[in-house]
Amino acid sequence: MSDYTKAGVDLDKLRGYHSFISSYLSSSELPIKIGHYAGAIKVGDKYIVMHVDGVGTKTLLALKTGIIEPTGIDCVAMNVNDIACVGARPLALVDYLALEKPMDDVVEKVMKGLKKGSDESNVVVVGGETAIMPGVISGYDLSCSVVGIADKLKTGNDVKPGDVVLGLASNGIHSNGYSLVRKLIDEGKINLDKWAEELLRPTRIYSNSLLSVFEKIKAAAHITGGSFSKLKRITAYRINIRLPEPPDIFKLIENSGVSHKEMHRVFNMGIGMVLFVDKEKEDEVIKILSKTEKVFELGRVEEGEGIMITTYKNQVLNF
Template identity: 60%
Template sequence: MSKYTDAGVDIGKQRELHSKIAEMISSTYRNAIVGAGHYSGVVKVGTQNIAIHVDGVGTKTLLSLKTGIYEPIGVDCVAMNVNDLVSIGARPVALVDYLALERPMEDVVEQLTKGLVKGAKESDAEIVGGETAIMPGVINGYDIACTAIGVVDSPKLGNDVRPGDVVLGLGSNGVHANGFSLVRKLIDEGKLSLKDWGEELMKPTRIYVREILAVLDKVKAVAHITGGSFTKLRRVTKYGLELRMPEPHEVFKEIERAGVPHDEMYRVFNMGVGMVVFTDRENAEVLKNFLSRYHEVFELGQVTEGDKIKIITYKNEILYL
């Protein structure tokens, strides 16, 4: 059986490192409203609250080199940032990108840029600059990251989430851009066919900006499901959660059949849910009806007393995260 740690990624140790970094950088805060540890940082500049986030696409870039599919990676880079901005209620405004290349790769850069532009337009953000560096001996193939800024009146951090609140899930577009070190391990071992699943794996991360911004007045909190999967919900609330997960895309079942333990799937991948929305019972139906115009919407469950995240999987197994 294959776990994320077997592929070289230890989420627990990564969290420990994040905590150390957050403690160290907190000494720089002067105008920070939201520091490290949430989906985006927020700093007050004059009378305006500016939200900022930086992220990349991870080792999905290596899979793009094998498949020759690059444009979705540009969309991924935008999505991983703007989805995190909107998770605190911020409206994305601008992006800059950083592209590091092993060697000049004009065709790759053109396709990546097309993806960046597509993602920026979908999230109503402007790409106002960036940096391209040729770094032989440092970079294997290429790496790409974005920094995104947004504006927010009052950050939604989940402070008013309470037991009894409803938890909704918005459908994902597939694997998105997380867990690819594990996916690549399965491919390298011959347990998962890149020929059969390459196009499905390379689908871009879904962007949820417009629909979330349209319902901000009816939601209490929003959580983008990325690295660490549903443990990310801890950024939103320390209360308990009881969630019944939907039937996932076939690609997740194939990854599991390739040798990933069932419980590990829910600790690594989004399992068909790309964004989670918290709301009160009064607004739940209104939100479901509106959001279903954009994506498949699942009523996953509710916030509970206590502090355990209980997940009932599509196989009706019970997991605690």
Template identity: 55%
Template sequence: MVSEYSKSGVDLNKVKEVHSDIASLISSTYRRTVLGAGHYSGVIDVLGKKIALHVDGVGTKTLLARKARKYRGIGKDCVAMNVNDLLCVGARPLAILDYIAMDSPDEQLVREILEGIVEGAKESDSEVIGGETAIMKDVVNGFDVACTAMGIVEELKVGNDISGGDVIIGLGSSGVHSNGYSLVRRLIDQGKLSFEEWQDQLLTPTKIYVRPVLSVMDKIKGAGHITGGSFSKLRRLTNLSMEMTLPDPPEIFKVIESAGVTHEEMHQVFNMGVGMVLFTRDSNVDEVMNVLKPFGPSWILGKVGEKPGPIKITTYKSRVLYI
């Protein structure tokens, strides 16, 4: 069955094939690499220190920002998409570099994006140490932004010790974050979703999880940033079965679904209100939940099974889905 996401130009299966080819090609360069392609961030050993690196952009959400002429949130999005992934290997974010490409000089656009990047850097306790602004008429139509983030790993946490009975905790998202926007824009272009009515919710910046996750890092076995591909990303941490019951999501997800996306596909593309997932021992749950309280909504979603198997999700509609 052809999904709405593939109709909008994004075939997740083909993306996975491309990622596999890339991983195979670049692995021939590894000499000091501790953790290569295929996880949330790469990790390299530099004079006995484990340094984590990640690079990412904001995707086609930039087109909606351009439509609304609101760019500050996009800068914060770019930081979030990088530092949140650093957390998923146990890294503490330290530094950020930005890259902004435009079809023509636009001082106001650059300033607003950088204001958002600075805001995100401060929230993630990181420093913006430089960047690049490129004018590339005929290559870029409008603008694009990307960031590279660097962090230091004291203890590598990639889910290797996740085991049966471990508890799965979800941290609330601020909304759609920065994935699935090709599908969102298709619904807008078709007149099924009103951008004017839902503009604020669609442009809400991606939540930065640095402070809450670092506050419990010593109590967790792994963390999964829920981005493109939704909860399938948890397979980067373990192949054990999982059972999760999701909370009622923010209204914007229900609006997108009612605009013409199946319930199943919503849970294959979007974070559905859960932007970060943590794994911890049952004995640590109460302490972890207490520490997380000041940082916004969090929930005990379920548990990890004893054997390899699917991810079983009970949705807000009490529907059971398998990933």
């Protein structure tokens, strides 16, 4: 049993749910298969793109520390990043905030975070829902839905062997793996008071950077739940990458008792977004992105199947 499963999150079971839902709801009329980074419909000569996502159990640490505002940014980021992966420009967002009880401070700080995130990503918050649900919610739960527009979509169909794989630095853990982090905190293996600011850093918003190079890349993958297994959404070819040394927060979690492989199954390990680029356009894409992002050349797409990761410890992991 994996560390994450012991913490209450079974990734294999979750993937099974995703597979069932995708097969049950799938339609040949959809321009993007259910289960990708976003859903879409075609309206005239444009694509309307939608996505929904939430902050997860990071909210429980936010309540414990009082560092609540970043979770509003997280909520925006988790959505605009995903629709940008298929080439959509975010237009409008609605939020859903569920509370265990009246929480004036939480409402105020979450809204401030939502406003900061929406301003940064150029998306308009057009409404939402706030509910008080004692007996159902513990603390607060926060999610958003975003609508975007695209002239064309990129889902990875033209990714091929020889293409370059680039990575954009993350802002830390972002919004995934917090059930495992909380377990380590509860066991006394991580000092929350010491690491609170680092653990509550908001998810980096990549949508503007992605859209600035959209015409020059083949595909993009937001590294969230399930970590680098997300790359299988892009291509069935083999992906061979070497990761840079991660920020200290990831080393802390691993040294608290999480296996090296489990770290790469759960966390982004310092890479929040992965791009697939034709070799001939690599330099141009890096030049543009380097104005706003820290960019790493991670590796190549190769003949074969699976994901091969060489870690900063020179261990080779296969997924």
